Amino acid sequence: MEASTILWLLYAAATLATYLVYRVFVSGKHNPKVSSGDARRPPGPVPLFLLGNIFDLQGEPHLALARLAEKHGPVVRLKLGTANAVVTSSAAAARDVLQRYDHLLAARSVTDAGRALGNHERSIIWLPGSSPLWKRLRSVCTNRLFSARGLDATRALREAKVRELVGCLRVHADAGKAVDVGRVVFSGVLNLVSNVLFSEDVADLSSDRAQQLEMLVKDTVDEVTKPNLSDLFPVLAALDLQGRRRRAAEHIRRFNDFFDAIIRRRQNAGGERKEDFLDLLLQLHSVDQLSLETIKSFLLDLFAAGTDTNSITVEWAMAELLRHPAVMSKVRAELRDALGSKQHPDESDMGRLPYLRAVVMETMRLHPPSPLLMPHEAMADGAEVGGFAVPKGTKVIVNVWSIMRDPATWPRPEEFDPGRFAAPPAPAEALFRGGERLEFMPFGAGRRACPGTPMATRVVTLILASVLHAFDWRLPDGMRPCDVDVRGRFGTSLNMVTPLKAVPVPVPVPVPMPMPMRPSHI
Template identity: 75%
Template sequence: MSLRLGTTDAIVVSSAAAARDVLQRYDNVLAARSVTDAGRALGNHERSVIWLPATSQLWKRLRAVCTNHLFSARGLEATRATREEAVRQLVSCLGRRTGETLEVGRVVFSCVLNLVSGALFSEDVAGLSSDRARELETLVRDTVEEATKPNLSDLFPVLARLDLQGRRRRSAEFIGRFYDFFDPIIARRVKARGSGEHVGDDFLDVLLQLHSMDQLSLQTVKSFLLDLFAAGTDTNTIAVEWTMAELLRHPAVMSKVRAELRDALGSKPCPDESDVGRLPYLRAVVMESMRLHPPSPMLVPHLAMADGAEVGGFTVPAGTKVIINLWAIMRDPASWAEPEAFVPERFVGASDADFRGTDRLEFMPFGAGRRACPGAPMATRVVTLLLASMLHAFEWRLPEGMKPCDVDVRDWFGTSLNMVTPLKAVPVPSSR
């Protein structure tokens, strides 16, 4: 579908075949970014891996740091204990609150927050269920949403200098607050490294080593941490909340998941990542939930850098914005039987590779092509481990008076796919 957005031409891609043209066949022409005016706040677009063009040397360097360190097999193994400890803390916290009606997404966010911060700079930044965690949750969602909200400045660039809706101003405020959050963490680490008090190899150490070699500025380090921190906390939390919602709506599926956990774990109180591979049905449940409720329903828009690309048989002129609608692609009746139904069995036998959008673009919750999310390997581990731990340690019930059909699965369609009504549930100690 083509449309005119103010003074800009755009196409919306809603099928796997058209997505293959964009993300594989003409990836070299269509991999640029259409940077929003809000995304330019504080010059962040010049340092952010989200907004930098794929031809940029800085973009290539940042992507390489991700794939070679944080999300490589070695990097994931190095931070595995941090993830497992964060999940154990969540289970312990839930154990103290059994019988309470909890807002699932809020509790999960607190865990994911410390899990991500531990992987990035080896620090817990907030206590579970603390005011600090809630502040950061709000800041993450405000930052993500503000950068891509509809904006007159994007529709009519001549108006951008006026910032009529205040989008750039608010984005600058949110990004600035994140920089203020990172500053003392970075300062402490620089001081410790300089005095010899700290000898480590976490992700912040890698970035500071590159800074000492004049390959990254400190501003770029902060922008990069912001990209990873915001994406890692928001999407993982959303994926867990939606999966829990579908399980509570489908008691038979919940029973099958818990039976698989009992068979695989026995009396083991809390799973670790080595157990995740023995939970194929839970993996299928996660994949089906992500198909119906992709945490990022629309990919960040691409931009045609030159003429010559063809999408769905139509020529795409240079300067055209390309919007990829993952939500529509993963519910396309041409690709899926009963596309609106929650049927985990369709993914039984799938592997981690199926999350990555390499072969089957009908299912690509993390995008595909050169701009695919590099964090997919960590995200699949985190989401599955969190769910396995929560479902093995506790039975989950709906609040008094609610039936499975009462769970509200309406979505709030923005940069992230949030639930209109946050999911509430009651953890009860598992009888196993």
């Protein structure tokens, strides 16, 4: 935790001391319900007066929580400032949160920065699962944008944007230069997502525009997810001491201006329709089902969720493949056998690439896009996690990173071994959504699972197939496979501590041999 944050915490502790001492020691009223609940509370580290367990979370949060689970068990109770939290680190406990009691735990624990400009009242990310607006937005996602029919309608567009990404990489390959894999892929995914949503490129792949939008996406999500005094001590929220709500509002305004211009162009097009997702949203607006403010929040949610996580997953997969040359060789052999002389793979080829699919799944197991699911919140009493009561108002955190490295479930959990997914017991897409026991759920599970899972799995697999088919990837001079840094840094997603740089070497596409001429029959 930053030194400045600790100083603010100490300041906050002094500010709250009189109030809390009065509540705890002066009012001194015994609440039998609390006493009864305390007997069933999960184990956890002893909290400090006022500050709680914030000093037990030093370093990367998902790693710190995993260490606490090793000491206290798969369900751990924490005090985060004045807020109560429960952390689950096993598949069985996660099932209680995401399936068995999801009707009670489907609310979001909204951060103070997440409330900037009232965004939490319109965002599919922050709205509680009981909200009619949340249900409407979720239905639009699952029944239109990410349905089988919706995905088929945008398939050609996705394939075209991936081919553009390969073309951009070919320019670098011709120069023999190492590329920042994550940054180049992000640029391609940026235009892919923007075209699916509103039929426009938002960045030239060779310009700095993509980098600027990447930083805006990251900065926006950072402000609403990073530690904030206003979340630890809600009594201080009005002061916004760290300025997170103010900066989040600035970022959201920039996105609103960006989407306003796109919406105005569409509305001024004289009735011309593009039959894309924005057209659908504007139709809903015309019948008073969605406000323009809600549409902009919805686009922001989809834009942010669909760009960073997809590109970082491709980067992680490439890092693991370069670190494991034997796995890389096996993937490329599978591509050669499946594609033959085909210049560009398309989505119809993905079903013939089971080992590549296994590589994607193993990458997401080791390096999940979101190592901690967005915190849930108990909407009412009555929920239990791992046999422990979860009172109303408690934050509930699921440590996906820890679950997918649980040695009780995964032999040799720290090893990169796609073979463990080579013959999955269920269709790959069903596994990505989280199975009955939730040992593997990189996109969450239950009613708050990521609705974009079907498109994300298609996009990541197609990009990997395309860049591995077109190029023979090599590490920069002087680097060995064991030098590839696969340490993660917690942020908007699980980013690489050292961004991956590699050299794409063009692979000549085999020319099909002409069929031998048969002698004519005389």
